[in-house]
Amino acid sequence: MSDKDIAVDEIIRQSLDIREKYHALEQKYHGSEWTVEEDALAYLTDAGLVGRNIMAHQGRWPNGDHTKELSHKLAENIWWLIVLADRSGVDIKDALSTFLKDKQKSL
Numbered sequence: 001m002s003d004k005d006i007a008v009d010e011i012i013r014q015s016l017d018i019r020e021k022y023h024a025l026e027q028k029y030h031g032s033e034w035t036v037e038e039d040a041l042a043y044l045t046d047a048g049l050v051g052r053n054i055m056a057h058q059g060r061w062p063n064g065d066h067t068k069e070l071s072h073k074l075a076e077n078i079w080w081l082i083v084l085a086d087r088s089g090v091d092i093k094d095a096l097s098t099f100l101k102d103k104q105k106s107l
Helices: 007-029 036-057 067-087 093-106
Strands: none
Touching: 007 067, 007 093, 036 067, 067 093
C-alpha cells in the first residue's frame, strides 16, 4: 500500500495525533491549548488561502504558479475539518457518508 492509499481511519488517527503535538507546543509556549474557537479561526484563515491559491492557479492572482501551496492548503483544510469534527464530538466519517448519501438521493 502506498502513502496515497492510507485508509480514512489512519488519516483521522494521524490528524488527531498531529493536533495533540500542536497542543503540547501551545502549552509550552502559551500556557494553554487553543480553544475550539481558535482552531476554527485557524481553519477559516487557511480556507481563505485556498481561495487565493485557486485564483493564482487559474491565473487570476499575481505571483505565479501556486500549485504546491494549493496542494498543501487543501490537505491542511481537510486536516482542520477532521480536528474540528473531533473536538465538536462529530464522527466525520459518519457525517460525510450521510452527506454523500443525501446528496446522491437529492440529485
